Amino acid sequence: MKILKYLLLFVLVIVVGGAVYLASLDGKYEVSRSCTINAPLSMTFNTVNEFKTWGEWGPWKEKDSSIVYYFPAITSGENGSYTWTGTDPKKGMIRNVSVSQNKEILQKIKMDDYEESDIYWNFEAVENGTKITWGIKGEMPFLVRWMAESMDEKIGPMYDRGFELLEEYLQGKMNEHSVVYSGEVDYGGGFYVYLSTSCTFDQVPQKMEEMMPKIHKYVKENGIITSGYPFTVYHKWDEDNHTTMFSVGIPVRERVKTNGTVLVGFQKRVKTAKFTSKGAYKYGGDAWMFGFKTLEEKGLKIPEGAEPFEVYLTSPMTTENPADYVTEIYLPVE
Known part of the structure; x- marks a missing residue:
């Protein structure tokens, strides 16, 4: 019996000690x-x-x-x-x-x-x-x-x-991209203000980043009423020398007087093959290659001296996810 009492006492000490420890x-x-x-x-x-x-x-x-x-x-x-x-x-x-x-x-x-x-x-x-x-x-x-x-x-x-x-x-969501052929459409017919430059292929993104804010600022400061989305038109594309001449512009409601480096132009109505690209601008090259390949498959030809262009339906300033950037590519066709 004494052993049992000592055992119970020992268990009680363990329990009380454990409770005191946990309480602490x-x-x-x-x-x-x-x-x-x-x-x-x-x-x-x-x-x-x-x-x-x-x-x-x-x-x-x-x-x-x-x-x-x-x-x-x-x-x-x-x-x-x-x-x-x-x-x-x-x-x-x-x-x-x-x-x-x-x-x-x-x-x-x-x-x-x-x-x-x-x-x-x-x-x-x-x-x-x-x-x-x-x-x-x-x-x-x-x-x-x-x-x-x-x-x-x-x-x-x-x-x-x-x-x-x-x-x-x-990152996976931001890198999602796609391009689809939207058919043949007539595009253009209006005035636009623009800036032009020439550069090597690898300088194009930087030049665009510099020029687009300038043309937007000019339009805003001069109270010019716009009539469409900003765009880039490629006047020359020299694969041998890796150089290009292009302009960034914004359509305007009517002919306006400009000064300095900002000029005003008129875009004639033109028959084009339209492609809609969705995704970051770094995938733009893939979208253009898809466009050229599609023209070849459909037997369509770009006229000599024609100037392809792309229109930006979204802006990085208001669209955070690059996967949601929407760009329309227009390739003039005969």
């Missing part, structure tokens, strides 16, 4: 990671805000291939949510409790039978893209308070990997 622990934890992602602010924010994208870039699938996602009617903005089932945890849920566009997202997460924890996202536009912070904070149940100290070690690397996958996902 805080049990609260907070883990956060930050990085700069090479993607526009609103695109990054909108991707995180839309739970349907989480299965594409979330790091959890790499550790648990059995995860299945379930999406309700609302998956973004306040009250947006999603649930999942898996191996560990067996079930979980995340919901948005507060969303401040392009600034902050506050969420609640619940896994298995544990208490809810708080997740927070902060977003800030920086020179190289978007600075993003991803954090979680909560409190461990009394009996496992000791696990709070190890939460950074468990969650931190997963968040780091999540940032890597998120950037890969965003």
Whole structure:
């Protein structure tokens, strides 16, 4: 009997000691990671805000291939949510409790039978893209308070990997591009103001970046009424010497007086083969090659001395995702 009493006393000491030890622990934890992602602010924010994208870039699938996602009617903005089932945890849920566009997202997460924890996202536009912070904070149940100290070690690397996958996902979306043949159309018939230059092929992008803002500024400062989208017309294209002469212009409602380097021209109505390119400007060369190949396949010829041109339906100033840039290419045909 004495042995039993001593054993019970020993167990009691262990229990009391353990309780005292656990009571001395805080049990609260907070883990956060930050990085700069090479993607526009609103695109990054909108991707995180839309739970349907989480299965594409979330790091959890790499550790648990059995995860299945379930999406309700609302998956973004306040009250947006999603649930999942898996191996560990067996079930979980995340919901948005507060969303401040392009600034902050506050969420609640619940896994298995544990208490809810708080997740927070902060977003800030920086020179190289978007600075993003991803954090979680909560409190461990009394009996496992000791696990709070190890939460950074468990969650931190997963968040780091999540940032890597998120950037890969965003870069993939930004590099999406396509071009389609839109048929033969008659185009033109109006005045336009323009700037011209000659340069080597590799200087074209830089020259355009310099000239387009100048022509827009001239139009705005002189109160000129425009009548269409900005464009570039290629007057000469010398493959042997890798040089070109081109103009950037903006259609205007009527003939206007100009001064300095800005000139006014008139575009005659011309029969063209039209191609619609969607995607970053760096894929423009592919779109033009597609156009020339299509003309060849259809037996269409560009008249001697004709001047192909492209029209920009979107602007990088107002369209953040390069994959959404829309350019119309017009190749004059006989």
